[in-house]
Amino acid sequence: MGLFKPRINGILLIVIVHHTLAQIAGANSLHYLEPGDSVENTKPGLRIFCHNAKSKYLIHLWRTLTLSLHTDLDTYELYDGKSPPEVVEKHDLSQRSWRFNWFGTKKSKQMKMNPFEDTCIGVYTPPANNYRYKMSMTLTSIDVWRLALTLGGTLLFWSAPKLSRNALFYYITGITLGDAFSVLILIWFISKFFGRGKAMYLIIASGWTLSTWLANILWENAQIILLQYRDYVLWYLLTTSFISFIICYRIGPVTNTRTKNIIQWFLQGSGLLMIYFSSYFHEASTGICVLIIILYNFPIVVFQKGKVYCQILILRSYLNYNSIRNSMFPERRRLLTEDEYREQGIKETKKALGELKKYCSSPECSPWKTVLRLKDPIRFAQFMEGSPHLSSDERYEHDVELTKLIEECEYTEDEDDDDY
Numbered sequence: 001m002g003l004f005k006p007r008i009n010g011i012l013l014i015v016i017v018h019h020t021l022a023q024i025a026g027a028n029s030l031h032y033l034e035p036g037d038s039v040e041n042t043k044p045g046l047r048i049f050c051h052n053a054k055s056k057y058l059i060h061l062w063r064t065l066t067l068s069l070h071t072d073l074d075t076y077e078l079y080d081g082k083s084p085p086e087v088v089e090k091h092d093l094s095q096r097s098w099r100f101n102w103f104g105t106k107k108s109k110q111m112k113m114n115p116f117e118d119t120c121i122g123v124y125t126p127p128a129n130n131y132r133y134k135m136s137m138t139l140t141s142i143d144v145w146r147l148a149l150t151l152g153g154t155l156l157f158w159s160a161p162k163l164s165r166n167a168l169f170y171y172i173t174g175i176t177l178g179d180a181f182s183v184l185i186l187i188w189f190i191s192k193f194f195g196r197g198k199a200m201y202l203i204i205a206s207g208w209t210l211s212t213w214l215a216n217i218l219w220e221n222a223q224i225i226l227l228q229y230r231d232y233v234l235w236y237l238l239t240t241s242f243i244s245f246i247i248c249y250r251i252g253p254v255t256n257t258r259t260k261n262i263i264q265w266f267l268q269g270s271g272l273l274m275i276y277f278s279s280y281f282h283e284a285s286t287g288i289c290v291l292i293i294i295l296y297n298f299p300i301v302v303f304q305k306g307k308v309y310c311q312i313l314i315l316r317s318y319l320n321y322n323s324i325r326n327s328m329f330p331e332r333r334r335l336l337t338e339d340e341y342r343e344q345g346i347k348e349t350k351k352a353l354g355e356l357k358k359y360c361s362s363p364e365c366s367p368w369k370t371v372l373r374l375k376d377p378i379r380f381a382q383f384m385e386g387s388p389h390l391s392s393d394e395r396y397e398h399d400v401e402l403t404k405l406i407e408e409c410e411y412t413e414d415e416d417d418d419d420y
Contacts, residue, residue, distance in 0.1 A: 030084055035065065035139035044127035046091050048084050049135050050120040051113055061279050062150070064143040065113040067121055071133035078108070079122035087122035114280040115139075146278045150288070153274030157292055160267035164260045167253045171245060178244025179237060353389060360384060 030048045031039050041047055051065060069076075077094070081087040113119045125131035156163075163169045226233060254260055272289045279285040336344065359365055361384070371377045383389055390398070 031135075033067070033135070033137040035137055038134060038136035040132075040134045041123070041125075042132060044125050044131040046079075046088070046122055046124045047135075048087050048120055048122045049137075050084060050118070051115070051137065053118050054115050056116050056281055056283070058281075058284055060115070060141075061281050061284050062142045062146045063115050063280070064140045064146065065115045066138045066140065067111040067113055068136045068138065069109040069111070069123065069133060070136065071109070073125070073131075073133070075126060076133070077124045078111075079124070080111075081120050081122070082118055084120055087120050091122055091124060113137075116280055149274050149278035150285075153271040153278065154288075154292060155271075156274065157268050157271035157296070160264045160271065163267060164254075164264035170253045171248050174248035175241045175244040178247070179240045182240045357384060 029046060030050065032050050032052065033039065034051070039049065049067065051067075054060075077091075079087045079090040079094070081090060111121055113121075123133070123135070125133070254263065272292070275289050275292070276282065276285045360367075360370065371380075374380050379391075
């Protein structure tokens, strides 16, 4: 037993050292990045870059994180996941799948990340090639494309009723779909030359697969194709657009009301999906969708009427409050002096006489009926021509009556003073 103790201790020491080195290597292969950080890799193998979730605020509605891979190599593989163990698991499964990357992420040097979720990206470089690269993270407070997607979805939702009934939109959509699905149409025409055998079914079955594969290649190399084969692309688009226009013209615009409603609902659903996926803050984007639906079904006119109704209620409450307050605490009115009373009487008399002249001169007044009702039409005519409304005798009588009233008032005041 004494001979086996040194060997056992040596084996335990080797295991401990190996485990410690593995932990150190695992720690060096994991990096938590924040906006503005950058890490340069100088070793082969799997390196994991993660970002911790941040709090959600409404001002961060269009915030986006971008993880940039700076390298000139194409011999790398990408794996994404919510945590480092998930990335490692995808990497191990991919390495055991005959070297075919079933679980890898599409190769890209600009990777968008959700700032509100824990996200990890694994980069694997084989040791036989050059494995130097640099990884950096940048923050975009307002992503212009996501903002445009929100505005475009909103515009599409509100314009759907008009677009679904617009003939120009019908032709533009038909031509666009004709250009996009021209490959499938071409395969359908080719299948007509074959009999109803295995060859035709094979072409039909592989039509979508071949179209998807071809569309992916065309999208990845779109810029090179447009530059090198510009004339061919132009003639191809013109030909397919012309054929699509002829087919749309032959069929004609949609006339059925239910079909128009289906097109409208499809456009509105597409607009809501655009708004929902325009932000990583899905709670806020869902709230925008709900708000748009409410405003669409309950227009602004309803809110304006409700606002006016509330204003009327507030005004009535204010008037009722003032009337109750005035009834309980009436204001003391100031009485007019004698001079103010005379001035106001003269002023109101002149105003009333002017209104009378204006009414009698207007088309609303029938002059013959008015003359029949008067005792002295000649005097009324003189008044209308500018003569005073009182005669000299009436003025004399008025002055006499006024003098008598003044004397009586003075006599009454003197008797009151004698009593005291």
